[in-house]
Amino acid sequence: MAGNENERFEQFSAVLATELLERTKKSMELLAPEQQPCSKLPFVQTPSFVEFYGDLVRVGILPVVLSRRPVRAIVGDVDWKREGREYLLTVLDDRSNAIFTAWDFAWDSLWDERKVSTDTSNAGQKEKKGFFSSLFGRKSAPKPEQRPAGEEGAGDVMAGLHTMLTELAERRGFLPLFHEDVRILKGMPRVKPGRLVQAWKEITQYHHQEFYLSEKEQAKPGVTSECLQKWHYNLPDKIGEFLVLKAAVDLEHVNKPFIGKYIRQSARTQEEAEKGMPYLTVYWKSMSNPVVVQQTHTL
Known part of the structure; x- marks a missing residue:
């Protein structure tokens, strides 16, 4: 250049x-x-x-x-x-x-994981391997068995980012x-932050209308769940699921029964739910059931 x-x-x-x-x-x-x-x-x-x-x-x-x-x-x-x-x-x-x-x-x-040639021509790959080891704080692992130089497939196995x-x-x-x-x-750069701002604003508005307004002004039951479903399936892969999970943490009344019902309505079977919404399912299982406050009446 x-x-x-x-x-x-x-x-x-x-x-x-x-x-x-x-x-x-x-x-x-x-x-x-x-x-x-x-x-x-x-x-x-x-x-x-x-x-x-x-x-x-x-x-x-x-x-x-x-x-x-x-x-x-x-x-x-x-x-x-x-x-x-x-x-x-x-x-x-x-x-x-x-x-x-x-x-x-x-x-x-x-x-x-992938094979990394031990040839000197692959010095750049070795350098990147060093960067990753430093970045992830990985200690040098014992070297895997290597085939003699010249044999097909000779070289080290480099761990992948998933591992x-x-x-x-x-x-x-x-x-x-x-x-x-x-x-x-892969999908994160395709998500425009403005869309997430819009989605969360709409979710919290419906949540407020359903749970906090007076009975006369209150929105019909289920509008929060409907809004969550709308964004769940209109945002890129898994991003909508994370938004539902955020609601489970941040919004009152979006509790274990609410999320359990949401999962059941979004999938035909438990297996399908766990496959389609794995993170939400894991979090739902860890949630505590809401405490029912019993009222005592005195004469």
Whole structure:
């Protein structure tokens, strides 16, 4: 690259990193409950993961994204310092844009364990392995059996992000990740924080109308559940489930019987519910039943 091209690429990289990190961080913060949960929460709703997430993206994901030729082609002759963000937003509004494609590729390529060649030509991979070990605080594990150099499949096995994040969950206090949770991480930049703000505002409004207004002004029973279902299925994969879980933590009357009924109405069988709403089901099982206050009458 020529000098100007290098400078534009660096500016583009900075604008892209800022937008993706701020967008995803804001969404995670909006999904996080304000009240104290009764048990561990999913990774996306746990502050300790949100803090860690930025470093993970900077070290592992963005370098892969920026290495993809279709992403580099976006740089063009845009003045990224002055009008870069506005232009980037138009790119991201196209669902099939090269950035999201590269983002998905990065998560997929790092999610599962894979063989790493011991050839010196793969020094970059070894360096990344070192970055991840440092980032996750992993101690050097005993080396797996290696085939002699020259044999097919020779090399070390590098742990995938799924394994590393599951190990991290124990130390950071969030629930272990399901293997398919890579879809959540891939989908996070596609979630616009404004949609979450709108969803939560609507949920709390219906909740207030159902449970706190006088009988004359009160909304019909079930409107809170209906609103939760609406957003549950209109937001990207699993994001709606996290919003229901947030309601279970933060909103009075959205208690164990409420969530149990919500789960039953959203799935035909318990097995289907646990598969379709695994995190909500786990949290529901940990919730306590509401205490029934018995009134005593005196003559």
